[in-house]
Amino acid sequence: MTPDREEPPVHVPDGFLDVPTSIATGVVAAGVVAVSLRRAREELAESTAAAPMAGLVAAFVFAVQMLNFPVGVGTSGHLMGGALAAVLVGPWTAIICLAVVVTLQALLFADGGVSALGSNVFLIGIVTVVVGYAVARGLMAVLPKRPASAVPAAAVGALVSVPATALVFVGLYSVGGAAELDLSQLAVFMLSWHVLIGIGEAVITGLTVGAVVATRPDLVRLTRRYRTSLLLTDADGTSREVSAAPVTDGVKRIGVRWVAGALGVCLVLAGLVSSFASANPDGLEYVAERVGFIDTAEDSVVAGSPFGDYAVVGIDNPILATGLAGVLGVVIALGVGLLIARAVRPKAPGASARDTEKV
């Protein structure tokens, strides 16, 4: 948000976003964390390992956020750690770790609003991790298939994740922000500032991943399947290569029933909550309408879109229209989510040598 040396750049306080936005992001965050809890067990060695391992990694993320890096001229930056955690331990475990850290910061350190906890988990815990991991994973497809490639991939992932999170924040602000701003101006300001932060994040993330790759390349989740095969040399001098690990996928799919249930809850909430929330114009809009200066107020960037002002154009009943806009929003979000999921999904077993030997 504002340049500051101590706090993570986006820790939203209470009152920044309105109640419907806070609840909506809270529901989405809770859903994603719930899915991550299931998938993380598969990312880690055994199901019983999830708790101690993720707990220790969360403690690491918390500690590394305390670490200040010199930026020059007396200021220092520090890490958000979303992309770093995703590259090191995988996206599902990373989401849980960041969610735990953000929850603890809100409840134990009064850092970040309790009503904005869902928004903060969504922004810091989910968006940074998903964007950072997706970008890094995408880059791995074109980079040489060896552990050292994780360094540039992680750096670029971190670089993109920070401004992407800032952009999502602008999106949230445009829906439930405290005062109407020129959104394109806000976006430009936030982007330019967070690209700078992102460069710092990229340098630190890349170097940190580099340090891990140098000593324990097997721990870097992003490149675990690119492990070099063993070269065994016998006593008589003949040597042969042994493939590093068996090849299986090991990732279970989530049940259809589970997805349908979650989707149903989202649709009902989006439909009901949004129609309750903004069926009536808020106080100032109402006054403005009466006094007559609403015409002078400029419309937001999305006002011209079919969902501008949270209502579907062409439907007269305002409650039905807002409800429908909410439902459509969920469907669109789901579509985007599925596209992302498709992009980051590991290839089918057998398509490439895939190492799922777990540590």
Place this chain on the structure above:
Amino acid sequence: MGAGHAHGASRSVSDGLYLPGDTPLHRLPAEVKLVGLLAFVITVVATSREQAWAFGVYGLLLLGLVALTRLRPGTVLRRMVIEVPFLVFAVLLPFVALGERVDVLGLQLSVDGLLGGFNILAKGTLGVLAAILLSATTTPRDLIVGLQRLRVPALFVTILSFMVRYLDVVVDDMRRMALARAARGFEARHLGHVPVVAKAAGALFIRSYERGERVHLAMVSRGFTGTMPQLSAPVPTSRQWALVSLAWMVVASVAVTAAVAGDRTAWLVMAG
């Protein structure tokens, strides 16, 4: 609710902002405080920003609780510094927001921006103050019990409890590395020094991860099956729940009054 292990000199990171004490708020079980805090904060955020007096009432209620918990004003103020970055945003808002402008001391300020800035300032401050009350009167252990009893997914709570448990170990690891660097004359001054610190971060990750593996194996060899036993703490009495509900009803009635008053203002404007 014991005083935990937080005692002045031996303060550690994992204690959070907890300050030992024996006040009604300290004795209140964590789950009651969590529910009360969430209800309070959501009600505050939902309150119409045009009714400034309502936020004054909320503030007085919170200050009453601060007095009840015998927190020193200096301590509370120091902890509220966390909010400062957003105060900057709130102060900027009247200058950059859109909409009708008013003349204040020769400056052209946006009405929407003034209200929005006030909105962030008031609600953010109340939120931080309320969260400080929770964190100053609740040990991390009680917080974990509270989350458990509020049916937060068991695995999430277990991970959280492991994080709290090992936070000091990991942070001490980090401090030892910093001390070792300093002992060898290292001082991070410019960007060229970042690789040194990043290497330490990488080492910290490996140490934490390996510690996690060791902890896991040690626990499995002692019969760990993936779930932790329920921690014990005093169960909230129905009187304590009733008390918090009553307090919330006071807050909610302020919010409702503010909403009604807001409607009346709109009516007056319409009539005029």
